Amino acid sequence: MSTVHTQRPSITVSTLDLERLEALMAQAPRAALPYVEALETELARASVVDPEQIPADVATMNSVVRYRDLATQQAHRATLVYPQHLASTQSGISVLAPVGSALLGLRVGQSIRWQVPGGHLIELELLGIDYQPEAAGEYHR
Template identity: 35%
Template sequence: MTSSSPRIIIGETDFTRLTNLAEATARSNSAVADFLMSELDRATVKPDHLVKPTTVKMGSTLTYETDHGEHRTVTLVFPVDADISRGRISILTPIGAALIGLRVGQSINWTAPNGEKHKLTIISANAEQEAFDRAAQ
């Protein structure tokens, strides 16, 4: 994280679930778990109903623009639901952890597993949180 990291907002439910996930995976995937925890530490946590649909949450389908001008549409999911061929990105990846809490128009720098630095900008976000919450139960 740098001082230029954007302000992020996370709902209480996602905050609790993601904190537990990061703590549970800290031994096996420490770099990503540490990055996710640093993102959670700097987040403003709000009641779920106060988090706008244009904020990236677990279960959000979003479109972002890469630093090369490419547009990609993905859904942010828990590891068990990840499937890159279907555009389902795990929160326990560097890009997944970078996406959580961002709002439309915000950009963030992140580092890929190969060490390359990247920047992405959120173009659109559509949260299907209620359906996602029901499916997660």
């Protein structure tokens, strides 16, 4: 059973995801600034590794993940996507959305508290990864 961390758990992102996310954040509209700042803060503390070195249990961009909202105990399944791909992805969640930023880089079994607009905290646990591009050998997607 996982516990919710009062400190944020360690996270891992690939060099490719980091490069693309930095480009996304540099071009984001002003309205997205609070979300961009939250993602920047999260990425600044990440361990960054080559795509080939990402463990299969880490939520990366374009991964299909299962997670639970610990306040409601509701489980969800979503694909972690860039905002421009949201409309073309069934059950997609943008990496700029609070839930997307919170899940990025987590390992299965980890949980995190994340502040959302309005100031309240959500608590999420990564339950599983149904698909991860790196685990499928798609290192440069």
